[in-house]
Amino acid sequence: MKSSLWQCTWLAAIAAALAWIPSTAAAEDAKPFRVGIVTFLSGAAAGPFGVPARNGAEVVVEAINAGTVVAPYASKGIGGAPLEIVFVDEAGGTTKQVTEYRNLVQQKNVDAVIGYISSGDCLAIAPVADELKKLTVFFDCGTPRIFEDASYKYLFRTGATATMDNVAAALYLHQHKKNIRKIAGINQNYAWGQDSWNDFVATMKVLDPNVQIATSQMPKLLAGQYGAEISAILSADADVVHSSFWGGDLDALILQGAPRGLFKKSTVVLTAGETAVQKLGGQIPDGTIIGARGPFDMFAPDTELNRWFRKVYTDRYNVPPSYPSYKMAQAIFGLKAAYEKAQAGAKASPSQEQIIAAFEHLTFEGPGGKVTMGLGKGHQAVQGTAYGTVKHVGDKFTLSDVATYPADRVTPPDGVKSEDWIKGLKAAK
Amino acid sequence: MRELLAVVIDGAIYASWLFVVAIGLTLIYGVMKILNMAHGSLYALGAYAAASLGGAWLAGGHSPYASYAILVLAALIVGLIAGPLLERGLLRFMYGKDEIVLLLVTYAVFLILEDVIKLIWGVDPYFIAQPYGMLGNLDFAGLTYPVYSFVLIAVAIFTGIGVAWVLQRTRPGKLLLVVIHDREVSLAMGINVSLFYLATFTAGAMLAAIGGALTAPTVSVVPGMGVEVIVLAFAVVVIGGLGSLPGAALGALIVGLVRSAAVHYLPQVELFSIYLVMALVLVVRPKGLFAGFEARKI
Numbered sequence A: 001m002k003s004s005l006w007q008c009t010w011l012a013a014i015a016a017a018l019a020w021i022p023s024t025a026a027a028e029d030a031k032p033f034r035v036g037i038v039t040f041l042s043g044a045a046a047g048p049f050g051v052p053a054r055n056g057a058e059v060v061v062e063a064i065n066a067g068t069v070v071a072p073y074a075s076k077g078i079g080g081a082p083l084e085i086v087f088v089d090e091a092g093g094t095t096k097q098v099t100e101y102r103n104l105v106q107q108k109n110v111d112a113v114i115g116y117i118s119s120g121d122c123l124a125i126a127p128v129a130d131e132l133k134k135l136t137v138f139f140d141c142g143t144p145r146i147f148e149d150a151s152y153k154y155l156f157r158t159g160a161t162a163t164m165d166n167v168a169a170a171l172y173l174h175q176h177k178k179n180i181r182k183i184a185g186i187n188q189n190y191a192w193g194q195d196s197w198n199d200f201v202a203t204m205k206v207l208d209p210n211v212q213i214a215t216s217q218m219p220k221l222l223a224g225q226y227g228a229e230i231s232a233i234l235s236a237d238a239d240v241v242h243s244s245f246w247g248g249d250l251d252a253l254i255l256q257g258a259p260r261g262l263f264k265k266s267t268v269v270l271t272a273g274e275t276a277v278q279k280l281g282g283q284i285p286d287g288t289i290i291g292a293r294g295p296f297d298m299f300a301p302d303t304e305l306n307r308w309f310r311k312v313y314t315d316r317y318n319v320p321p322s323y324p325s326y327k328m329a330q331a332i333f334g335l336k337a338a339y340e341k342a343q344a345g346a347k348a349s350p351s352q353e354q355i356i357a358a359f360e361h362l363t364f365e366g367p368g369g370k371v372t373m374g375l376g377k378g379h380q381a382v383q384g385t386a387y388g389t390v391k392h393v394g395d396k397f398t399l400s401d402v403a404t405y406p407a408d409r410v411t412p413p414d415g416v417k418s419e420d421w422i423k424g425l426k427a428a429k
Numbered sequence B: 001m002r003e004l005l006a007v008v009i010d011g012a013i014y015a016s017w018l019f020v021v022a023i024g025l026t027l028i029y030g031v032m033k034i035l036n037m038a039h040g041s042l043y044a045l046g047a048y049a050a051a052s053l054g055g056a057w058l059a060g061g062h063s064p065y066a067s068y069a070i071l072v073l074a075a076l077i078v079g080l081i082a083g084p085l086l087e088r089g090l091l092r093f094m095y096g097k098d099e100i101v102l103l104l105v106t107y108a109v110f111l112i113l114e115d116v117i118k119l120i121w122g123v124d125p126y127f128i129a130q131p132y133g134m135l136g137n138l139d140f141a142g143l144t145y146p147v148y149s150f151v152l153i154a155v156a157i158f159t160g161i162g163v164a165w166v167l168q169r170t171r172p173g174k175l176l177l178v179v180i181h182d183r184e185v186s187l188a189m190g191i192n193v194s195l196f197y198l199a200t201f202t203a204g205a206m207l208a209a210i211g212g213a214l215t216a217p218t219v220s221v222v223p224g225m226g227v228e229v230i231v232l233a234f235a236v237v238v239i240g241g242l243g244s245l246p247g248a249a250l251g252a253l254i255v256g257l258v259r260s261a262a263v264h265y266l267p268q269v270e271l272f273s274i275y276l277v278m279a280l281v282l283v284v285r286p287k288g289l290f291a292g293f294e295a296r297k298i
Helices: A002-029 A046-066 A094-107 A119-132 A162-176 A191-207 A227-235 A247-257 A274-283 A304-317 A323-343 A352-359 A418-423 B002-032 B039-059 B064-089 B099-121 B147-169 B171-181 B183-188 B193-218 B225-240 B245-265 B267-284
Strands: A033-039 A083-089 A112-115 A136-138 A155-157 A182-186 A212-217 A240-243 A267-270 A289-291 A363-366 A369-375 A380-382 A385-393 A396-405 B137-140 B143-146
Touching (some): A033 A323, A155 A380, A162 A191, A162 A240, A162 A289, A162 A385, A162 A396, A191 A240, A191 A418, A227 B143, A247 A274, A274 A396, B002 B171, B002 B245, B039 B193, B039 B225, B099 B225, B147 B171, B147 B245, B225 B245, B225 B267
Parallel strands (some): A182 A240
Antiparallel strands (some): A363 A369
């Protein structure tokens, strides 16, 4: 009797252990994939970029975990595992961001990092990503120097570079405006503004060597008051005014420039103009040329994924997604596509090395259309872009003369630096 | 000639904006010897309050012309709440401490207020653009300027004259000059120094908020808008001499004209030009153009 009792106890213990093994395996399968998401949650870049990007991440990750995204991302989670996100504020400068990045990787043990709007932050984080050997995806920053000046194993960028924005702006002007004699610029005085202006001028000069620079204004970032700059541009009688302004600076330029006739006297090109449309669409004068730094928002293709993304985002936040939301969604979908390609139908989680191998040269679909990791040895995305001209119909903001540019028309081939490629652009025209 | 006229007009408009922002800063320093880093946040609070209150006023379908009064009212409310709150709640415990300590305290207040702004208004931009274009435009030498910009010049002139008149011609103003000259003797003479400190800080806060409220129609009101302003306002009061009212006026005019000339003739040096002038002035007059002589106390 006693031995049978022992036998029963042993059997029960073994049965419990056997029952526990698969449940542990299931728990192992369901171990969340932790992603650190870095975007501006405070400061001047939070409103136009950081918070829309965070909102984009929230709706996409929730839908991925619920399995409610449409094809080709209909499968639940990332390779079956739930996505878990940790948000970090990008404000505070590069030194702080490097510390925050190390904290994400070494203290919070994230499996990957997606983030960075500021080009300065991207340049600072890039070598640290390889040093810490952590899969990192830049989603928005525009400087082409990341993969043109170096190569990285653990780093990817799913958004195109700023070269595309300015080359496409010049091509658009060349197509749609005749007899451009003088061009002027008003850009913020840091890497973004200077690179944008230089790329634009170089392309305009290649397309028409007779084009003259009337004036180049480089006010300080967040200066806010542009009265003198507007007077200088108006006095210079420029045919075209180029600006890569963003955020509050862009809003202020529109508010101060429109009553003074800046937009009537010259054709104004706003390469990041799309972010001002939601709040100031009614006040952007007709004839202004705007871009969205890629095929996003009003330039996005009419695909099922785009319709789905716009709906879930608008339902949640009562405003349509702007381009930072699109670019964040694109980065998350890129990571999911790479992960599941590496997993290749198996149940086990792929290693980081396998995900990286799958990410290189990957072509995946985002809400803005197809994205190909075609530059930087398969680590830098190439994507087409579009520009359009503002035309109000009654009170409604619309775009006319929308022109799209395929990636190979506005982006240098792999291994060629942007500035060298622009010089040879005419031959490729 | 056309270019020169544009330089003068742009410089005057920019100077008037700077003066309205800087006058409160120099007033507070002159009376209380506090280099108020939180001045930028009070400016931003004025802008946010003006955008919210003005926006609600216009959305309610009320007279758009009354929105100018709403802008000023919003600034006065901000000054009347934030001024006494900061002075009575914090700064009065710091009097007598080193100026550097007070600088650090107001810097802490600046950081706190930046977060308070974020808590109340979030990070999205606010707009109250209607008052900017409503008064129409004026043409000078082929360039168009909104009348609002000239209203700003008038406001700066009247504010400067008003503050000078209060200080020089009224009894409280004269008593305040006594407090500025010697706090201890003022106390011994029975002057309520605490009350003057409270009134001065509140007036300074109001002036900062008015600067923000009058700027709001020309910009989008966004987080961080007070940061850039405080740097420029410091440059203005340092050129003019800390605590000097005519110094702030002259400093603003110099910075406005130099910056405007740089933008028109040599845009590459625009950023540098303001600080070059500041450095040159400080080489010749280390305490600024209008710094008075300081009596040595034995």
